Amino acid sequence: MTNSLSSKKQSQDQPEISGPTPKSHRTTMGKSEDNEKKNLGKKLRDVEISVPIVYGNIAFWLGKKASEYQSHKWTLYVRGGNNDDLGVIVKRAVFQLHSSFSNPTRVVETPPFELSESGWGEFEIAITLHFHSDVCDKPLNLYHHLKLYPEDENSTMSTKRPVVVESYDEIVFPDPSEAFLARVQNHPAVNLPRLPAGFTLPPPIPVEDASKRRRGDTKDHPLNQWFMNFSEADELLQLAAARQQVQAHIAKLRRQISLIDGQHQQLKSSSDQ
Structure with a gap:
């Protein structure tokens, strides 16, 4: 356990x-x-x-x-x-x-x-x-x-x-x-x-x-106040939020890759001179 x-x-x-x-x-x-x-x-x-x-x-x-x-x-x-x-x-x-x-x-x-x-x-x-x-x-x-x-x-x-x-x-x-x-x-x-x-x-x-x-x-269950609610609308909102997070992460990685590629090109140009 x-x-x-x-x-x-x-x-x-x-x-x-x-x-x-x-x-x-x-x-x-x-x-x-x-x-x-x-x-x-x-x-x-x-x-x-x-x-x-x-x-x-x-x-x-x-x-x-x-x-x-x-x-x-x-x-x-x-x-x-x-x-x-x-x-x-x-x-x-x-x-x-x-x-x-x-x-x-x-x-x-x-x-x-x-x-x-x-x-x-x-x-x-x-x-x-x-x-x-x-x-x-x-x-x-x-x-x-x-x-x-x-x-x-x-x-x-x-x-x-x-x-x-x-x-x-x-x-x-x-x-x-x-x-x-x-x-x-x-x-x-x-x-x-x-x-x-x-x-x-x-x-x-x-x-x-x-x-x-x-x-x-379980409508009158003693723990009813703590039960969670499930609905298709809530799930769609959660999926939309997750998709935005993924897209933001992809955009961030692309910026990082672009920055690394730029630094690589600068180093290559310096070594060629």
């Missing part, structure tokens, strides 16, 4: 956003052959269902009086892109912690899919998402590097301002079954596809009484 530092300076009431600029991914799940054999209804060819997810961790420093080996309390999680309940898609999540932890393989069977621990070291965590049988019979493997410390070594550690690092992913399920579509068509965590012309949605599956349904979303 390591104690490498990571993040940018923030104002006193903002989280330390750790690591590089968050990147957006789009993961397409392989088509399930087993589901073809199960009586899950007709497959919808050339149709995709997508589910945005965010996975990462929030870590709080426990202060100078904390134990050397219990310096931070952290929460690792997988949440819906808009904090919606992922239980409609995900059956269980398996978190593989460092071997130094008691019972390092943690299985979370119900949403929200998260766990909290304390410690001092940073390490890579494997996250495996298992889906309901009508969704996909192949699990999705994700990897997250637990971050506890701010990146900037000059950044002051605070017990009130956590280090936050998250990644965004959009999970795509191609050729879903009618049963899958019928079950999730009214669920906010799922992005419905543009259906073929003339296709009629199957009748939605009745949802149990909301008063009896366990809430699995």
Whole structure:
């Protein structure tokens, strides 16, 4: 386990956003052959269902009086892109912690899919998402590097301002079954596809009484105030800013090369005289 530092300076009431600029991914799940054999209804060819997810961790420093080996309390999680309940898609999540932890393989069977621990070291965590049988019979493997410390070594550690690092992913399920579509068509965590012309949605599956349904979303989560927001507009702005930085760096290198070439020509002219 390591104690490498990571993040940018923030104002006193903002989280330390750790690591590089968050990147957006789009993961397409392989088509399930087993589901073809199960009586899950007709497959919808050339149709995709997508589910945005965010996975990462929030870590709080426990202060100078904390134990050397219990310096931070952290929460690792997988949440819906808009904090919606992922239980409609995900059956269980398996978190593989460092071997130094008691019972390092943690299985979370119900949403929200998260766990909290304390410690001092940073390490890579494997996250495996298992889906309901009508969704996909192949699990999705994700990897997250637990971050506890701010990146900037000059950044002051605070017990009130956590280090936050998250990644965004959009999970795509191609050729879903009618049963899958019928079950999730009214669920906010799922992005419905543009259906073929003339296709009629199957009748939605009745949802149990909301008063009896366990809430699995993270809209009212105690850590919600620290969750990051992901949007295409923000990503485009980040890409534009990165492009400007690259162009400025290229222009600087060209000026340096031109200056070196000029000095070389002067030296050559002097030696020829």
